[in-house]
Structures are given as structure tokens and as C-alpha cells.
Amino acid sequence: MPFRLWDRIRDWVILAALLLSSVVLMLAQNDPMLRGLRGASLEITSWVEARFAWVGQFFRAIDENEVLRRDNIELSSQLARLREAQLENERLKRLLVFHQDSSYQKIAARIIRKDIYGQENFLTLDVGRADGVAPGMPVVDEKGILGMVVFISEHYSRVLPYLNTEFHVAAKIQPLQADGMISWPGSRPNMLVLENIVKTEPVEKGQLVVTSLSSSIFPPGYLVGEIDSVANRPGENLLEIHVRPASPLSTAQHAFVILQQPDLEQERLEVQSLR
Numbered sequence: 001m002p003f004r005l006w007d008r009i010r011d012w013v014i015l016a017a018l019l020l021s022s023v024v025l026m027l028a029q030n031d032p033m034l035r036g037l038r039g040a041s042l043e044i045t046s047w048v049e050a051r052f053a054w055v056g057q058f059f060r061a062i063d064e065n066e067v068l069r070r071d072n073i074e075l076s077s078q079l080a081r082l083r084e085a086q087l088e089n090e091r092l093k094r095l096l097v098f099h100q101d102s103s104y105q106k107i108a109a110r111i112i113r114k115d116i117y118g119q120e121n122f123l124t125l126d127v128g129r130a131d132g133v134a135p136g137m138p139v140v141d142e143k144g145i146l147g148m149v150v151f152i153s154e155h156y157s158r159v160l161p162y163l164n165t166e167f168h169v170a171a172k173i174q175p176l177q178a179d180g181m182i183s184w185p186g187s188r189p190n191m192l193v194l195e196n197i198v199k200t201e202p203v204e205k206g207q208l209v210v211t212s213l214s215s216s217i218f219p220p221g222y223l224v225g226e227i228d229s230v231a232n233r234p235g236e237n238l239l240e241i242h243v244r245p246a247s248p249l250s251t252a253q254h255a256f257v258i259l260q261q262p263d264l265e266q267e268r269l270e271v272q273s274l275r
Helices: 002-028 032-101 264-271
Strands: 106-115 122-125 138-140 145-152 157-161 168-174 178-183 192-195 208-211 223-232 239-245 254-258
Touching: 122 145, 122 254, 168 223, 192 223
Parallel strands: none
Antiparallel strands: 106 122, 106 254, 122 157, 138 145, 138 254, 145 157, 168 178, 168 208, 178 192, 192 239, 208 223, 223 239
């Protein structure tokens, strides 16, 4: 047993004895050569320490940069949230003003789903039958028209937006009062077509297009968009007019459903034909 203990501590005992001997020797000897060696060793040690002092500073700088990077990310995230809150507040203010100024009864809704990247596009609203919504009701926001309710459930609605090849609405050019029909051919996103306008009308880029009295869906005067380009159709007496929508669907988040349904009596009368 004692031999095993000695085997375990032998190296440490020898090291301690050698260190003690070195210290005694250094303290006992004070001749000029030994003092010179001590001085030289101190100079070398200080030189080496000075040359490698930047290593510690380098690693400290790395740690500080990592802390600053995390703080910067957190501050950027907070700034983004504040900006989004500010934009949302401004949007809600505009919607409130629009809701108070309008003469038509309507209900506010949030657009909770968008399918606007094909040709048969739809929007989904978080209002439905329980809120008084019915098929055929127009959907707008504070910028302009968005579409028409086509399907409903108790608490949700599906909207046929203007970016759908099945969407058509009667519209007119201001201030010309020239009536035409708005549709989307499905070729260019966010660009509508105004048809049935004759070449004799002095149509210009920048003129506004609004819903007309002929529309059986929208009340008259709601903004559709602004004329983007005008051209003559070869061999026809009609103009080719492109209209940029006033309310881009890509950025629309809130909407109003106008609680007004088409006049069924008028629709039945208008679809009758002479025989």
C-alpha cells in the first residue's frame, strides 16, 4: 500500500523539490552574472508578453463584437415592429375617416387570405352571414374597389376581386363621363382594361375611372383606378385603354363590405329579350 502511494505522488514530490532548490539557489546566489541572467530573462519575458498581448485584446474584441451584433439585431427588430405599428395606425386612421365620411352602410373586415397569383383569384374576409353579408355585395377600401362577395359562410366570405377574368364592372371616365366596362384580361397583374370607349372621346393618361350608375354591383362614384395608357385599336372604332387600379390587392389588408345587394327586379327585367 505505501509503495502505491509513493508511485502516485513521486513525480509531484520531485517537482516540488526541484522548484524549492531553484528558488533557494536564485536567492542565495547574488553574483553579477546571475543578476545579469535574471535581468535578461525579465527583458525577454516582457518582450514576449508585449508581442502577444494583442491576442487577448483580439479575443475580447470578438466577444464585444458578438454582443454588439446581438444588440443591433434586437434594436433593428424593435424598430421594424415600431414602423409596422405606425403604418398600421395610419391605415386604421384612413379607414376610420373613410367609414365616417361614406353615405352607404357597410361593415369593416380584415382580408385573411389572398389568392391573387393566378387568373381565377379570390380573397377571404373574416365576416359572413352572421354579420349581415350576402352574395353580390360590393367590397371596397379607402382607396377604391376591391371586388364582389360571391360565397359566404356564417363567419367568412369569399370575394371575387377585380384581378379575376370573371370580374366585370360598369365604369366611366372623369371628367368625360364616357361609359365603358372594366375587366381584367389575365395577362398583366395590376393592370385592368376599360372597353367600349370610342375613338372620338378625348381620353388622356392620368384621368380617373370610377364606377358608373350603370353598375348593378357598386354604387356610382367609387374609384376604380387611373388611366395608364391609351392607344387606337387597328381596324376598330374603339380605344385600347389600360387602367392602373387605385387599390393594389398585393398591399390591401382591410376592407369594407357595402351592405347593398343588386336589385333582383332590375336584373330580371334587363335579361329579358324581345321575341
